[in-house]
């Protein structure tokens with residue numbers, strides 16, 4: 001610690017490491033809350049199926065992004081479709 | 089979904105980061121080299137071949153964003169574009185994470201080839217972070233390589249394993265098997281070099297290592313506290329505060345892309361009182 005005493009104080013990097021691990025491992029262990037990685041391919045297929053009942057889209061039209069958080073995680077699903085079809 | 093506006097063909101060069109021995113610095117190197125290439129404007133993707141022991145995502149700091157992985161792509165459960173994680177710091181950088189739950193048998197030669205062929209069409213550099221060992225996983229990571237960075241610590245078992253890896257690069261790879269193809273271009277990267285221990289005769293010198301391995305030297309990365317710090321933060325060491333290790337990786341990347349950069353042996357500043365006072369100047 002003393003070696004760093006002359007630099008502007010930064011949060012010790014070890015704390016960041018611990019926090020990152022806690023968040024990641026909590027998600028890996030619980031596998032709950034629908035955020036389980038293994039369920040995502042299936043989720044993707046099912047979303048595609050539902051959309052396809054209404055419009056024609058390809059396999060690549062869906063893009064799922066996730067951000068695991070401490071309290072909250074988010075799943076962002078983007079679907080691209082030809083503009084001329086329009087939506088309701 | 090942004091359209092690719094660059095009209096030039098990407099370089100599409102596959103570089104494996106391999107070592108044989110475990111824990112010598114392959115993942116640290118893959119992250120640093122990938123980030124430095126991207127910072128220099130080259131479209132770069134780093135792939136984690138260490139199936140079952142996913143770590144590259146942690147070192148790159150994108151572990152919270154993994155959705156699909158390399159194995160999902162190989163098995164047709166996701167498209168490549170859906171599995172690639174775009175770096176938030178550098179627009180030219182992407183990571184292809186591996187699976188945490190599967191094993192190395194999930195990698196097939198045909199599957200790996202297909203993914204790499206697709207990546208060659210989009211990226212200039214494709215960095216393959218190999219698992220330790222010389223078996224299936226490591227062989228998959230090196231099979232389609234154009235070049236290899238053989239990460240070696242100046243220590244007997246690491247050098248010995250590097251020699252075995254160099255042998256494999258010359259015998260089992262795609263380039264080794266194709267008549268008329270240039271062999272894989274292999275270079276040694278000496279990491280965790282501890283100058284004070286080399287000077288005191290405890291640790292082999294760079295010359296010693298090169299004499300034994302007889303391949304060109306890509307760079308010398310010093311043992312550095314900055315590496316642990318960067319891994320704690322999830323930042324490739326070249327993107328964190330300036331350090332001896334970061335400077336050494338920057339030089340190594342310069343050489344990798346053909347620049348003539350004089351070899352230098354860097355080290356973290358010693359912690360004398362004066363150095364402590366002038367730490368920032370070093």
Ligand SMILES: Nc1ncnc2c1ncn2[C@@H]1O[C@H](COP(=O)(O)OP(=O)(O)OP(=O)(O)O)[C@@H](O)[C@H]1O
Nearest residue numbers: 110111112113114115116220280310311312315316
């Ligand atoms: N130049 C360095 N200075 C100090 N520590 C280092 C350096 N390079 C790597 N390390 C440390 O060595 C350990 C192993 O590094 P890393 O994970 O990159 O090795 P690896 O070869 O990928 O390991 P594995 O074979 O398990 O995949 C890590 O704790 C890392 O922080």
Ligand SMILES: [Mg+2]
Nearest residue numbers: 114115138143
């Ligand atoms: Mg590793």
